Amino acid sequence: MAAKNLFIDVEVDDSIRSDAALAAKLEEVCPVDIYKDAGGTVEIVAENCDECVLCKLCIEASPPGTVHVKKLYDGTELS
Numbered sequence: 001m002a003a004k005n006l007f008i009d010v011e012v013d014d015s016i017r018s019d020a021a022l023a024a025k026l027e028e029v030c031p032v033d034i035y036k037d038a039g040g041t042v043e044i045v046a047e048n049c050d051e052c053v054l055c056k057l058c059i060e061a062s063p064p065g066t067v068h069v070k071k072l073y074d075g076t077e078l079s
């Protein structure tokens, strides 16, 4: 069965998906391993998304507006 996130959904814009430096950086900063550096491409580990601690490290590490951490429980987005 596919993982279903109940609380958090994470998305990255296509403009940064193939940014190898950022893929490595995101994998490094996220404390709960939501980002994976898949050979220079940013991959989201869906089954870890609900573990997000809302630390904003991924957002601070990325160009403005390119990483989206969506709180499914209240409809807002981390910024």
Ligand code: SF4
Residues within 6 Å of the ligand: 010, 029, 030, 031, 032, 033, 034, 051, 052, 053, 054, 055, 056, 057, 058, 059, 069, 078
């Ligand atoms: S806010 Fe923190 S825990 Fe959540 S995805 Fe970003 S780096 Fe990971």
